[in-house]
Amino acid sequence: MFAEIHVERGRIRAVLPCHTGSIIITESSTFQFPGCSIYPGFVDNHAHIVGLGNKLSVVSLHTCTSEEECIQTLQQAEIPANGWLYAMGWNQELWHTKNFPTNVNLNAAFPDTPVYASRVDGHAMWVNSAAEKIAGTQSVNGILIDAEMDDIWNAIPPVTEAELRARIILAANECSTKGITEVHDMDVHPEWLNAFRSLAEEGALPIRVQSFVQAQHSEWDKVGVLPAGGELHRIVGVKYYADGALGSRGAWLLSAYADDPDNIGIQLLHKNELVQNIKHAVESGWSSIAVHAIGCAANRMVLDAYQEIREWDGGADVLLRIEHAQHVHPDDVKRFAELRVFACVQPSHCMSDAIMAEHRLDANRLPWAYRWRSLVEQGVKLGAGSDFPIEPPSPLQGISAFVNRIPIGKDEAWFGEERLTVEQALHAFTDWAHATADMDYRRGKIEIGYDADFVILDAEIEATPADRIADINVLATFVAGKRKYSV
Numbered sequence: 001m002f003a004e005i006h007v008e009r010g011r012i013r014a015v016l017p018c019h020t021g022s023i024i025i026t027e028s029s030t031f032q033f034p035g036c037s038i039y040p041g042f043v044d045n046h047a048h049i050v051g052l053g054n055k056l057s058v059v060s061l062h063t064c065t066s067e068e069e070c071i072q073t074l075q076q077a078e079i080p081a082n083g084w085l086y087a088m089g090w091n092q093e094l095w096h097t098k099n100f101p102t103n104v105n106l107n108a109a110f111p112d113t114p115v116y117a118s119r120v121d122g123h124a125m126w127v128n129s130a131a132e133k134i135a136g137t138q139s140v141n142g143i144l145i146d147a148e149m150d151d152i153w154n155a156i157p158p159v160t161e162a163e164l165r166a167r168i169i170l171a172a173n174e175c176s177t178k179g180i181t182e183v184h185d186m187d188v189h190p191e192w193l194n195a196f197r198s199l200a201e202e203g204a205l206p207i208r209v210q211s212f213v214q215a216q217h218s219e220w221d222k223v224g225v226l227p228a229g230g231e232l233h234r235i236v237g238v239k240y241y242a243d244g245a246l247g248s249r250g251a252w253l254l255s256a257y258a259d260d261p262d263n264i265g266i267q268l269l270h271k272n273e274l275v276q277n278i279k280h281a282v283e284s285g286w287s288s289i290a291v292h293a294i295g296c297a298a299n300r301m302v303l304d305a306y307q308e309i310r311e312w313d314g315g316a317d318v319l320l321r322i323e324h325a326q327h328v329h330p331d332d333v334k335r336f337a338e339l340r341v342f343a344c345v346q347p348s349h350c351m352s353d354a355i356m357a358e359h360r361l362d363a364n365r366l367p368w369a370y371r372w373r374s375l376v377e378q379g380v381k382l383g384a385g386s387d388f389p390i391e392p393p394s395p396l397q398g399i400s401a402f403v404n405r406i407p408i409g410k411d412e413a414w415f416g417e418e419r420l421t422v423e424q425a426l427h428a429f430t431d432w433a434h435a436t437a438d439m440d441y442r443r444g445k446i447e448i449g450y451d452a453d454f455v456i457l458d459a460e461i462e463a464t465p466a467d468r469i470a471d472i473n474v475l476a477t478f479v480a481g482k483r484k485y486s487v
């Protein structure tokens with residue numbers, strides 16, 4: 001839309017019609033964008049800021065098309081100060097062999113330097129023997145899946161506070177260029193919170209961050225982290241995992257994988273354990289709960305747990321989210337609405353993974369994958385994110401994925417009945433996404449009293465042909481009335 005917006009103390013004071021473009025008038029400046037549209041700032045409601053900062057500062061294997069190319073890329077990299085060579089992003093699905101790499105050639109190339117390389121989905125790690133020796137792990141061939149990676153993570157010397165701050169800023173600036181004004185940051189280590197808090201207090205954080213702290217092993221409890229408010233940084237929730245991911249066959253399914261008939265995936269938490277953990281968190285003061293669930297069995301288990309929470313004395317007002325909500329059995333779709341559970345989905349995963357999903361799931365179960373429209377039609381508010389650094393942070397690409405649903409390798413809509421309208425897709429990246437952190441009462445709309453978080457685009461999304469939405473450009477991003485990015 002076009003509008004003239006007056007901002008005072010970071011909030012919208014007036015919204016006036018404008019026929020020629022968008023104008024933002026603050027106490028100190030006037031910003032004019034002739035012919036450009038203004039939208040509420042985009043939210044990425046499931047992402048990993050430090051992960052993106054790492055990705056932007058570590059070796060990237062994302063474009064490598066073979067194990068050999070990965071090793072060559074690693075050999076060209078500089079060894080960081082802590083002595084460990086870290087890479088991210090390998091994806092054997094892009095390789096000719098489609099096989100997981102092994103440590104044989106990696107050991108030959110790096111006999112002494114510990115090397116660890118995360119798979120693109122973060123659920124598998126390729127390590128050499130030098131790393132395993134230090135960490136005390138013993139994989140069969142240099143591949144560690146999910147919890148098996150913990151010993152490696154624990155063995156790596158921590159980054160310094162200065163490095164951490166630099167990586168957070170690197171990632172947050174990248175978000176700003178994409179029109180993102182707020183990120184729901186998942187799996188936050190308690191020891192990172194200080195860097196976020198101090199950056200926010202210094203006014204150095206260019207976006208708003210809602211932290212969801214690690215909880216799988218009671219991390220928050222061990223160090224006594226509790227929720228805390230703030231304009232730019234808020235510690236808001238705790239995050240659990242019910243299962244792994246589909247690519248590494250860690251997603252927990254109700255019946256076996258089509259391409260691995262003895263495997264139903266990995267259950268990472270039992271229902272009773274999850275219920276007890278959530279009750280303890282709520283009794284300690286937390287009011288937002290996020291649980292990762294990808295497979296249909298994991299989604300059902302989390303819904304069962306959430307049902308117990310809703311029936312419990314203290315559970316009526318708890319904000320409950322399922323992260324990914326990727327494969328949902330038809331009987332469970334309406335339970336999201338009945339139990340007031342937010343489905344926090346990543347349209348970009350559907351774009352990247354549809355063909356992989358066709359291998360993992362048979363034809364009967366494929367229609368359960370990435371169900372967006374079915375959830376919305378039940379009255380569920382979808383929150384949308386990218387899960388960066390796994391996928392790039394780009395709400396416009398996300399909106400395009402929601403409305404077109406044409407995955408990589410396809411030339412037409414894939415299960416097109418699950419597409420969203422442009423309006424629904426915009427909600428999922430703005431006010432609905434804010435609802436998933438209980439901030440929709442003052443964010444996600446251009447209305448008087450709302451926070452002055454905006455994105456300026458060179459085209460109106462609603463008037464752009466669906467297949468060209470991803471080409472729309474972000475011209476400027478504002479948080480609390482302050483310009484944080486402009487071309």
Ligand SMILES: [Zn+2]
Pocket residue numbers: 046047048186387
């Ligand atoms: Zn994630």
